Amino acid sequence: MSWQHRGKVAVAGIGFSAIERRTSRPLGAFALEAAEAAVQDCGLRLADIDGLATYPSAPFLGARNRDGEDIISVEFFLSHRRMGEISWYAQAGEGLVCASVRDATNALIAGACRYAMVWRAMYVPPGTYGAQKQRDVMGDAEFSAPYGCVSPLQWHALAYRRYLETYGARRESMAALVLSARANANRNDHAIFRDRPLTEAEYQAARMISDPLCLLDCDVPVTACVAMVMTTTERARDLRQKPALVAAVGHQTARRQPIVHYTLHDHIESGKPFADRLWSDAGLGPRDMSAAELYDGFAPSTWYWLEAGGFCGRGEAHAFTQDGRITLTGTLPVNTFGGSLSQGRLHGMGHLAEAVLQVTDRAGERQIPDASAVVVMDGSPMLRGSGAVFVRDDQ
Amino acid sequence: MTDEIARPRPRPDAVSEGFWNAVGQGVLAIQRCTQCGNYQHPPRPVCCGCGGGELSYERVSGDATLVSWTTTHHNVVPAMAGALPFTCLVVELAEQRGLYMMSDLIGRTSLAGALRLGMPMRVVFPEPEADNPRLPQFAPAPEAVR
Numbered sequence: 001m002s003w004q005h006r007g008k009v010a011v012a013g014i015g016f017s018a019i020e021r022r023t024s025r026p027l028g029a030f031a032l033e034a035a036e037a038a039v040q041d042c043g044l045r046l047a048d049i050d051g052l053a054t055y056p057s058a059p060f061l062g063a064r065n066r067d068g069e070d071i072i073s074v075e076f077f078l079s080h081r082r083m084g085e086i087s088w089y090a091q092a093g094e095g096l097v098c099a100s101v102r103d104a105t106n107a108l109i110a111g112a113c114r115y116a117m118v119w120r121a122m123y124v125p126p127g128t129y130g131a132q133k134q135r136d137v138m139g140d141a142e143f144s145a146p147y148g149c150v151s152p153l154q155w156h157a158l159a160y161r162r163y164l165e166t167y168g169a170r171r172e173s174m175a176a177l178v179l180s181a182r183a184n185a186n187r188n189d190h191a192i193f194r195d196r197p198l199t200e201a202e203y204q205a206a207r208m209i210s211d212p213l214c215l216l217d218c219d220v221p222v223t224a225c226v227a228m229v230m231t232t233t234e235r236a237r238d239l240r241q242k243p244a245l246v247a248a249v250g251h252q253t254a255r256r257q258p259i260v261h262y263t264l265h266d267h268i269e270s271g272k273p274f275a276d277r278l279w280s281d282a283g284l285g286p287r288d289m290s291a292a293e294l295y296d297g298f299a300p301s302t303w304y305w306l307e308a309g310g311f312c313g314r315g316e317a318h319a320f321t322q323d324g325r326i327t328l329t330g331t332l333p334v335n336t337f338g339g340s341l342s343q344g345r346l347h348g349m350g351h352l353a354e355a356v357l358q359v360t361d362r363a364g365e366r367q368i369p370d371a372s373a374v375v376v377m378d379g380s381p382m383l384r385g386s387g388a389v390f391v392r393d394d395q
Numbered sequence: 396m397t398d399e400i401a402r403p404r405p406r407p408d409a410v411s412e413g414f415w416n417a418v419g420q421g422v423l424a425i426q427r428c429t430q431c432g433n434y435q436h437p438p439r440p441v442c443c444g445c446g447g448g449e450l451s452y453e454r455v456s457g458d459a460t461l462v463s464w465t466t467t468h469h470n471v472v473p474a475m476a477g478a479l480p481f482t483c484l485v486v487e488l489a490e491q492r493g494l495y496m497m498s499d500l501i502g503r504t505s506l507a508g509a510l511r512l513g514m515p516m517r518v519v520f521p522e523p524e525a526d527n528p529r530l531p532q533f534a535p536a537p538e539a540v541r
């Protein structure tokens with residue numbers, strides 16, 4: 001039985017800031033740019049927004065966590081004078097920004113607000129992104145940092161090595177996914193690599209970061225903000241754009257032991273129950289998807305989502321992604337906007353925005369004809385990922 | 396080269412000091428719930444299985460299997476740059492499924508070529524480099540090395 005609130009809440013508009021690498025403009029300027037673009041897209045004003053939701057965390061070691069500088073929290077917009085009277089807000093601590101879509105959906109169903117703005121702002125710090133500079137470590141880091149293992153890129157490399165060894169896959173096979181993402185970014189004005197093509201030879205020659213992860217398996221850090229406005233489907237139908245209906249939204253909630261890192265022992269065990277619930281709520285399955293926007297902060301995460309989501313079998317994603325199957329004209333277009341790999345590290349917000357644009361026929365030169373349903377899976381199935389299914393409004 | 400590195404240093408607290416005290420004596424001890432027998436690492440103030448608050452550090456066999464490894468080229472710990480590229484590994488302790496620990500091959504790089512998924516590993520306590528903390532490390536078990 002599908003979810004009783006299926007299709008009752010919608011995304012009504014999207015706004016992108018500029019997408020830059022290191023920049024002299026403060027992050028707060030990017031956030032306001034995105035927020036204004038999102039309300040304008042709907043034909044609303046900032047004063048109409050009465051709900052706020054974000055996943056604010058700065059994903060690098062040594063963040064100052066100063067609002068407007070390296071994070072944009074709920075507080076930033078609560079205190080902004082052009083905003084309306086805010087009646088509801090939430091800040092997600094897990095699940096990346098798709099968790100905020102869930103928060104806003106629930107708030108709108110409950111009537112806690114009328115127009116909720118969901119955003120994600122990302123900032124590139126000066127120097128190395130994520131270097132461990134402190135000598136003394138406490139808590140869980142006592143058991144990993146002394147070994148030099150401090151970064152998500154190493155944790156992902158550990159999982160990826162296990163995948164390759166377990167399923168007899170080769171890291172060279174990842175080229176298909178990375179090149180397809182880049183080709184899609186070359187058709188996206190909101191992509192940092194809009195004008196930078198990528199060749200197979202460049203991919204295979206890319207330097208190792210933490211093997212088997214090479215540089216081009218890692219997403220590209222950017223400074224940017226993307227915002228979207230959510231409201232009830234009923235209200236959204238009176239606004240400027242066609243609404244993208246939320247058919248399902250949820251979190252990965254598998255039981256697990258405390259861990260110091262992530263390895264691949266459970267990408268199916270922990271991801272599949274979550275994906276199955278999403279499919280059941282949406283009343284749709286993987287084969288009904290016109291496209292899949294699957295998180296690729298590190299490229300292998302997309303392989304894991306393909307398997308956990310039931311698009312292919314366990315250990316098959318490395319083969320499934322070959323032969324053009326996931327390109328714009330393939331049977332399952334994946335990361336049609338370029339992914340985090342080639343649009344930039346927006347922590348899932350780019351994936352969400354693209355799903356909305358696709359089911360509302362607004363994806364321009366990347367549009368999948370008759371896109372009726374698009375799934376977003378954010379984060380990783382091994383972590384507290386989250387996801388949503390968006391469908392076209394047939395009314 | 397590797398004697399110049401400064402590894403991040405654990406600052407134990409009431410929850411974790413049992414682990415580090417044992418390491419100081421060359422013993423690998425993992426936090427265990429006296430109520431349900433669940434091992435957990437990293438340690439927690441309560442049992443993540445049953446919620447029990449009576450936890451103790453119990454000596455384990457030191458036997459493990461190799462779960463994964465990665466050789467890091469990127470300078471993620473500037474004070475350890477002298478050891479780059481270095482290999483980190485994850486092992487699963489024999490006592491319980493999903494009970495993982497980390498290790499590395501800094502100063503033992505010749506072992507990297509022998510690594511195979513699932514191979515038996517055993518805890519060792521190498522002499523720490525200069526100013527660095529004593530750490531439990533893992534090496535291929537003698538029976539795994541032909």
Ligand SMILES: [Zn+2]
Binds near residue numbers: 430432442443445
């Ligand atoms: Zn217990």
